[in-house]
Amino acid sequence: MKTASLLVARGLNAIYFVAGTVYCLLSHSPFAYEQFIRPQLIGWLPDLVANNHWLYLATIVITIPTLVPALWRGTRIQQGAIAAYFVMSLGFGMWLTSTAALALAGPNPRTLIMAAIFPALPLALAIVDHIVAGVPQLERVELPRLFVAVTSAFVVSWCAYALLIPWFSRRAVGVELSPIALVMAMGISLAAHLMAAALIYLVAAACLSLAAQLKSFRAEYWAVVALIAIAIGAVFQRLVASALSLETAESWILSGWLSISLSATLSSAWLSLMGPDTNCTRLARSSRQSEESHAKRVQLVSGTGLATLALSIVGVASIALVTRTAVAEFDWNFLLQMLGVAVVWAIAFGWAGLSVARLITERRRIATPVCDALAVAMLLVGLAAVPLASRAAALTGDATLQPEFVLDRYTALDGSYMLLRALLRTNAAGDSDYFSYLKANSTLGKVSAAPVDVDFVDQFKTGRTPPHIFLFIIDSLRRDYLSPYNPAVSFTPNVAAFASESVVFERAFTRYGATGLSVPAMWTGGMLLHKQYVRPFPPMNALEKLLDGVGYRRFMSDDHLVELFHESPATTLLDREIDEMDHTVCSTVRELEMRIDTTSSDPRPMFAMTRPLQLHVARLARDPEQSASAYPGFSAKYANQVAALDRCFGEFVDYLKRSNLFDDSVVILTSDHGESLGEEGRFGHAYTLHPEVVQIPLIMHVPRTVAESMNVDPSAIALSTDITPTLYAFADQPPMDRGVLYGAPLFWRKGTPPRDRRRDSFLLVSSYGPVYAMLRHNGRSLYISNAIDGRDLAYEMRADGTMERLTLTNVMRMVNRRLIREHIGEIANEYGFTPAF
């Protein structure tokens, strides 16, 4: 009972501080802060943050009683340590309450310091626990058993995830693998698991052997703690730090600090688990007693032989299924899924490793040199697996067996291999420099930069009345969920009808993945410094300059980006009483129709803009499940919302026609980016530039006068940054050519030559991370450089407008990487920014 209460107290303490650290890290990330935390999209989170000091108080109230006995009866050193912990806790509580620290968290260095302060308390508690309970003596680790335990754990993990492949293959999109490819991928995965086991065994064996030479049980104990800290640090550094876009020095310091705190907390929890036994009594325990108790424990969890193995695999598979299913659709560059796998590995290590190793080593004694030789052999097998598979694929002449493609699909099915691939990734020397350059130019939150004046005209002309503009930027709308882009879609009849009276741009791309920079860049009509945001923003807001210059009155949905516009009496905010995440086409157009009706006597042209979020991954998560049979071949929840917005969009177009506004209006239906809906296991849009994220719908209805006087090529490349220059052209304000970093009008006057951009190269960027792409060949060729994952990908457009993966060639790498660097350099020059590289 005492052990359980101690364990619960330590567990709750750890949960509070880990949650505080995670909140600070997420707030420091521009993506999480701007998209979820600041707009308060998670309803309960602001209240929790505002009241976190009460949670802290509860944590301390639970923790203090566990230390009181040692405070009364302990040695002076123990009493001093506990008193110091109390003082530290009091100071932390006062700081937390007086500064409202968490409520002020944001993407700034102060928040990162807070993220480092939170782990200090559990570390201090762990130190106190060790001073009070003493360092326990670990029995000497037998290397053969360590080898078998680690290998068993990884083999069990591999088997468990292999068992889940049929389950996940039914739920993922675009991961079809032939039986040969599947066998090949599973073989490579097994080799990678064995390689990981070998690496862990070799490192642990070396550290423990060195520690044993110190002839101190404390040294051995701390060696084990250090090994766990190294493992946690490696996972944080490889997965979390890159996903949070931390800078190199920050990520190393934080990885080290957090891993020390977490491993110390885990060791403290283990001390609690061992109960009130003091170090002295433990030392006095005979080896025979230890044997007996251990045998009983093993018997409880293991059973015998194959039954043990089967139980371990099924148990680990169940945990893996639950962890992955719980987070897959909310995931962030696979981060949560991979952290879930790390937890599954730890469980497999503690459970399968323990029981299987016991069974095997009891039956057959294995000599340490044999284990060493096997570990080296496993390492070699792991290294040789992919090159051998490449050779085999080349011999068969079957391009679908290319290991790179096969493994990209396979990782969607095998989370354990996904994590191994991320952890064991290595870059060539040239790659490291290149990816460092991309990182040095990305997420520049702390860089101060002055705004650039973006002017598409020297002076606004007066003359004929410009057309009304209705701009619908549907957040996360994929083009292939609209019938004008995909004949298989039957649930968007109104968009289809609208498209029949409009221009459908077949090769439309967003310049930025994710909203953060995509929408502001659309307004600027050009690329921006990778910062949210260079302020004041209005000098760069070319759209606002047009609205002011020509005298538009404005209706804009009240979302968190609208503050990038000046406050103006010409502006009417829509959806003011509705949470941003609940903005829908239906609610907005109803209010907009009412506003237009009540101001119909105003002679000024109208500009209306909305960014409904009903398709956003965070919003969709709240929707009830839809029957898959209602939308065969599509994501049912997503398609259901597309159908809903189609109805309301259609109603609005009907309203414009009834009001005799349609023929005098520009109506644009587009999105700020697309969305991954399970392609190769991907969901969301945060850090990727895959085709389903960068290909957007762009459908423009233009007034009859424009249609009669201007030409357009719907098959030419169209970029989200072309929308503002095009609106300039519609308003009879011909925009100047500002080069490839800026957009150009998609329509041109009849009798004048079109601007041929067939040979131009266009940079695409993720809003929140160092992921860049080069779009070339009239939008047919997409080359992606992902500095988070440290890899490049290439796609080519098929005849039907979809994109397929290509095998990378050295020519592709050289040309595209050079262009990406050049374009990034041009943006830096534009904003007077010099990267620290």
Place this chain on the structure above:
Amino acid sequence: MFAVFGSQEIVSAADNKPDPMNAVFRAVWTAVVIALAAFASRATSPGDGASPEAVRCESDPPRDVRGLEDCVARFPRDVELLLELGAAYEQGGRIDEARAAYRRAAAIDPRDATARRLAERQ
């Protein structure tokens, strides 16, 4: 994890004599093996083996027919190269070859209105 480390049998003293040389040797060879493994797993540097001619075709293609033909041979699915080759043939009066180049371009990208228009031109 601690359970695994903490629950091992106690090895008899005879099996477990501290041997500093053995431990240091193990640490050294482990480091060497891991360093070699890391070295072996590093991919070749980007750009290795890319011919300058191929790079030129991709980034700054020649204007003359001969140069464009070479580039098209290297990159047969490059629509822009095919259109430029077609234009170069046309300028040289080689109308049939120009038409063939345009048709190839339109076949690769049938949605490209320019390629289609040039291919369908009589």
